[in-house]
Amino acid sequence: MPRLSLPDFLQASASLPILDVRAPVEFAQGHIPGAVSFPLFSDEERARIGTTYKQMSQDKAVLLGLDFFGPKMSQLVRQAQKLAPNKELRVHCWRGGMRSGAVLWLLELAGFQVHLLDKGYKDYRHWALAEFVKPRPLVVLGGLTGSGKTDVLHALATQQPVLDLEGLANHKGSAFGSIGQPAQPTQEQFENDLAAQLAQLSTTSPVWVEDESRMVGSIHIPSSLFEQMRRAPLVVLEIPREVRVRKLAEEYGVQDPAALAAAVLRIRKRLGGLATKEALAAIGEDDMEKMVSLVLDYYDKTYSYGLEGRPIIHVPSTTCDAAVNAVLVQQALASADLLNPNPSLADGA
Secondary structure (H helix, E strand, O other): OEOHHHHHHHHOOOOEEEEEEOHHHHHHHHHOOOEOOOOOOHHHHHHHHHHHHOOOOHHHHHHHHHHHHHHHHOOOOHHHHHHHOOEEEEOOOOOOOOHHHHHHHHHHOOOEEEEEEOOOOHHHHHHHHHOOOOOOOOEEEEEEOOOOOHHHHHHHHOOOOOHHHHHHHHHOOOOOOOOOOOOOOOHHHHHHHHHHHHHHOOOOOOOOEEEOEEOOOOOEHHHHHHHHHHHHHHHEOOOOOOHHHHHHHHOOOOOOOOHHHHHHHOOOHHHHHHHHHHHHHHOOOOOOHHHHHHHHHHHHHHHHHHHHOOEEEEEEOOOOOOOHHHHHHHHHHHHOOOOOOHHHHOOOO
């Protein structure tokens, strides 16, 4: 059967849907970005086939798989017709074996042009993990909590390559970071999405990324990429505390008070008993500026400690206006002569 290498498979027209024929539980754990779950077997059926293979024989497992496959054939064809009205699509399973081969046979029989991924999703995972090792000329945007770093990153994205780790992780990185956000992806899916985004970015021009700890909520940044971030030039926005307090109070003032209280309680050991009690009282009184100010005492101290020993380009500003600060950080970087090609940056040194 015709098979495509991973680059050819991924570079096919975006209009061609990718059908992932693995079981739903496999798809939920991680999949190629943009792929559609098109399971040949349910989770239970897959488990039964696996048990039959281990305890009886491959032949009996194949026959059981065919028992499950037969009654579904017309339904699978109808589903494929809805997903690919032009009758051309891409298909893969775990390692390019019997499941994707069976679906290819069925769909070609029904008149589809099918592009099959050689070595399957397993090959995509190998490729994804390799993306994190590639040296990249990163520029890290830092600043104390409430400096509006994410907003500046989005403003930079209109002119410069940007990597938004918090956007991919559905988390803002603090104890409050999950509030108002969708559920976080699995670690595997985060890595898949991250690799796909990295592959679209330049490996020679500076790429802006927000300063993060190793963990973003429950997601950890791949070690090889994180080490590159720690070695990269660090451009730190310096925004007055009162400006940051107002910005955060506005952002969190519209959030669920119960969610805010839960976030405060998650860091109560670090805040201390009195500060925790006062912060919870401030939430109850709808005094967001007081709550934010109390919490910032902890976050400012923690972030400042994390800056020790790192070379920093300081960028003072009196505002959290993202457009203004995007210009300031670009000017500061240009003045430091880090926008020009630099072998040490390209080596990730």
